[in-house]
Amino acid sequence: MKAGVLALQGDFREHAAVLASLGATPVEVRTPEELAEVDCLVIPGGESTTISKLARSAGLVEPIRERAAAGMPMLGTCAGMIVMAKRVIGLDPLLDLVDITVRRNAYGRQVDSFEADIEVEGVDHPVRAVFIRAPIVEEVGPGVRVLAEHEGHPVVVEEGNLVVASFHPELVGETRLHAYVLGKV
Amino acid sequence: MERETGTFRVKSGLAEMLKGGVIMDVTNAEQAKIAEDAGAVAVMALERVPADIRREGGVARMADANKIEEIMRAVSIPVMAKVRIGHFVEAQILQALGVDYIDESEVLTPADEEYHIDKWAFTVPFVCGARDLGEALRRIAEGAAMIRTKGEAGTGNVVEAVRHQRTMLRQIAWLQSLRPEQFVAAAKELGAPVELCRMVAEQGRLPVVNFAAGGIATPADAALMMQLGVDGIFVGSGIFKSENPAARARAIVEATTHYNDPDVLAKVSHGLGEPMPGIDIKELGEEALLQTRGW
Numbered sequence: 001m002k003a004g005v006l007a008l009q010g011d012f013r014e015h016a017a018v019l020a021s022l023g024a025t026p027v028e029v030r031t032p033e034e035l036a037e038v039d040c041l042v043i044p045g046g047e048s049t050t051i052s053k054l055a056r057s058a059g060l061v062e063p064i065r066e067r068a069a070a071g072m073p074m075l076g077t078c079a080g081m082i083v084m085a086k087r088v089i090g091l092d093p094l095l096d097l098v099d100i101t102v103r104r105n106a107y108g109r110q111v112d113s114f115e116a117d118i119e120v121e122g123v124d125h126p127v128r129a130v131f132i133r134a135p136i137v138e139e140v141g142p143g144v145r146v147l148a149e150h151e152g153h154p155v156v157v158e159e160g161n162l163v164v165a166s167f168h169p170e171l172v173g174e175t176r177l178h179a180y181v182l183g184k185v
Numbered sequence: 186m187e188r189e190t191g192t193f194r195v196k197s198g199l200a201e202m203l204k205g206g207v208i209m210d211v212t213n214a215e216q217a218k219i220a221e222d223a224g225a226v227a228v229m230a231l232e233r234v235p236a237d238i239r240r241e242g243g244v245a246r247m248a249d250a251n252k253i254e255e256i257m258r259a260v261s262i263p264v265m266a267k268v269r270i271g272h273f274v275e276a277q278i279l280q281a282l283g284v285d286y287i288d289e290s291e292v293l294t295p296a297d298e299e300y301h302i303d304k305w306a307f308t309v310p311f312v313c314g315a316r317d318l319g320e321a322l323r324r325i326a327e328g329a330a331m332i333r334t335k336g337e338a339g340t341g342n343v344v345e346a347v348r349h350q351r352t353m354l355r356q357i358a359w360l361q362s363l364r365p366e367q368f369v370a371a372a373k374e375l376g377a378p379v380e381l382c383r384m385v386a387e388q389g390r391l392p393v394v395n396f397a398a399g400g401i402a403t404p405a406d407a408a409l410m411m412q413l414g415v416d417g418i419f420v421g422s423g424i425f426k427s428e429n430p431a432a433r434a435r436a437i438v439e440a441t442t443h444y445n446d447p448d449v450l451a452k453v454s455h456g457l458g459e460p461m462p463g464i465d466i467k468e469l470g471e472e473a474l475l476q477t478r479g480w
Contacts, residue, residue: 008442009226030443045202046226047262051467053224054442069243079202090261103259110285111308113195115190132198133263134284 001185003018004029004038008054010046010079014170017180032063039185040073042178043080045132045168046120048104051079052094061094068097073161075177079166082135089138098159099141102166106136120148120156123176129155129167137166186415196310196330199263199286200394203227203331203417207407207438208396210234213252214259221425223434227263227286229419230256235339236461238420239473245293253282265312270479271297272403273306280309286331286365287311290323291478292338292421304328314398315350315351316476319357321391322377323480332391334415335476336399341463343406345476346399347413350413353395362385378447390414402427402460404440404453411444428458 003019005012007028018025019042029035041064042049055061070072074097076084083094087101107113113133117126129150137154140146147163148156156165156177161184167176195435207225211217217228232248233241247268250466257264264284271291277374279287289302304311305328314335315321321332334353336346340464353428356375360382368386372379372464375402384392397410398419407418418441436453443449471477 007205011201011204013204014201030446046204047202047206049221049262050206050224050226054438057439109283110199110263110310111280111283112190113188113199115195116188116191130194130198132195132202150234168198171194171201 001025001040001182003010003182004025004035004041006041006043006051006055006060008058009050010044011151011170012044013043015042015077015178018170018173018175019182022175022179023180024182030058032059035060035063035067040075040181041067042156042181043074043076043083044170045078045080048079048082048091051083052091055083055094064095065097068095068162071161073181074163075181076162076164077168077170078132078134078166080162081166083164084164086141087139098157098162098164099144100137100154100157100164101139102135102137104135105133107131107134109133116150118150120176122147122180127169127176128172129169130171131167134166181182190300191308193330197393198281199310200312200331203263204394205417205442207418207420207441209267209424209434212418214428217256219257219431221260222264223431224438225262225434226417227265228260229288229421230264230266230284234422234471235386236341236426236474237339238292239339239475245280247272247293250278250282253279253284257283259328263460267293268302269296271295271300271302273302274304276307276309276311278427280307281470282454284309289313289329291335291475295478300383301327314394314476315353318360319375319377319429321353322375322381322385323394325381325391325393326378329393331394331396333396333398333419336397336401337466337469337474338467339401340400340469341402341423341461342466343402343409344466345414346397346401347417348417349399350397350410353391354414357385357389361389364452366460368409382413397428402463403439404436404450404457407437408440408450410442411441417441422461426461433457433460
């Protein structure tokens with residue numbers, strides 16, 4: 001299986017390593033041609049404003065939206081959650097896919113970034129979650145299922161073929177969210 | 186469920202998120218906005234860019250707190266700021282201001298000629314410059330969560346950044362060629378902790394993110410450093426000392442992402458106006474070099 005990772009900016013190398021450890025063939029996606037080759041797509045952590053500009057100039061926005069509408073499974077972490085959300089406070093949405101409202105950098109500045117154990121639905125052991133200048137999900141639409149919460153806010157949500165997390169499973173070698181999304185292919 | 190802040194994973198994690206991106210020197214809110222709009226992943230808040238520090242001389246210190254706060258208010262991307270080598274009180278002040286990353290930088294006048302800052306004592310992460318592997322590992326041993334080449338700041342000349350990156354690559358390959366009994370001697374030669382030397386040999390790279398800095402002035406320079414294996418790019422004077430900062434900033438961002446695609450590099454290299462004037466390193470006397478500050 002060819003598992004795409006959007007490789008415009010951010011920690012795409014760590015996502016590719018997790019996907020490879022699960023037996024998939026990671027493919028770095030920077031062009032619409034590369035996107036057409038993959039069976040699923042991960043949008044990594046990074047700077048959401050930078051990834052948004054680069055995705056627009058590479059002509060990737062509409063092709064990703066079309067693939068997502070046709071059922072391609074997608075996983076977004078942190079910045080990936082922001083660019084997949086339908087509503088972002090103070091920023092135009094990029095992919096406009098998941099029916100959530102997110103607030104960027106909502107925990108504060110970098111000195112407030114943290115790690116914590118999180119219980120995720122369908123996963124036996126707690127997930128060690130690293131939150132880096134993370135977004136907060138302020139509202140979820142009726143079709144969205146919350147898979148994990150932290151301090152009263154959803155931190156992993158699913159809507160059909162799309163899964164987004166506000167933290168970084170890829171930074172700690174946590175593979176279960178990726179395995180869950182690969183299972184949808 | 187408890188929150189743990191300031192762990193090494195959280196500090197180095199922010200550097201991981203900056204990878205493949207460009208961090209730009211800015212001296213006011215307006216420049217910070219131009220950098221953010223061009224797609225910078227972070228800005229470095231400064232009183233003067235390195236080219237001006239080099240020209241004007243005098244003691245270069247941490248930027249004024251007003252200036253840093255003005256820049257923090259202007260953008261949503263992370264804001265970094267520089268402290269003098271060894272000046273841990275400037276670092277305490279930046280941490281209190283809420284700066285996202287501290288650069289303990291040779292571009293400012295060193296405050297301590299013997300010791301760098303104990304970076305483990307801070308919640309905010311640090312980036313430090315290095316000319317070779319030993320220097321990089323000494324900084325990591327002191328708690329740095331990100332490394333950059335020193336290059337030669339304020340010259341618009343990429344040759345020193347290339348030299349420093351090539352030196353690191355050569356020394357990493359050398360460590361990987363060693364037999365187990367050679368590591369203590371190798372650590373002595375590099376002047377770096379043996380455990381970190383073993384880690385580098387195992388992973389084939391630095392244990393933290395490594396950016397290029399010091400002399401990058403064009404999209405081609407940025408792509409050159411990316412093809413030499415760095416994780417991202419700092420541009421100091423190269424943007425706001427050029428004729429058309431916004432266009433040049435956008436082009437360097439595109440070149441850093443598409444560094445392996447000559448068609449994109451050719452496309453973004455059109456119509457950028459004049460780059461910053463450069464300096465031949467040989468014309469600088471030994472005492473004018475910034476890279477020899479720190480040990």
